[in-house]
Amino acid sequence: MIAYLSGPIENAHNDGADWRNDITRWLEKKLNHRVFNPVIETKKNIENYNSSDFRIMKNTNPNEYKKIIRKIIQIDLDAVVNHSDYLIVKWDESVFKGGGTHGEITMAYWFKKPVFIVNSLPIDDISSWIFSCAEHMFDNFDDLKIKLDKLYN
16 A cells, blocks of 8 residues: 655645654554655755755746646656555645645545545634545544554554
8 A cells, every 4th residue: 555645845844754754654664555755756856956946946947947846746646646545634734825735635536545634723724625525534643543553454
């Protein structure tokens, strides 16, 4: 089984790497599942750029920036559709300034892949669209792990 680790990157603390590293270790050790980590894949696509220089390209070189981001979008959506069995999503305030997480959840739902959301926001702050795409919602990663253990172990 392969989990796609969805959630904010561009506007998240440490690009959202910390929670992804934690859940990856647990999934590999406890369930013997693999992951697709878009933080790692994004870094591969921007390795020729200083991270601060890369972000300012949106203003300084928008055409080149768009080419790079479109490549990342293609890789990520291909992973959701063709190379993952389910999504684990971290949903917090930083998701509101992005679009990728919304798209990944929608694609997963469309392709009938279970979506597990760990939500740290009031329920009224989650759109009905996202709420309805989710198979399961949790307040924390510990409750998610209990559910995944029951389903897949």
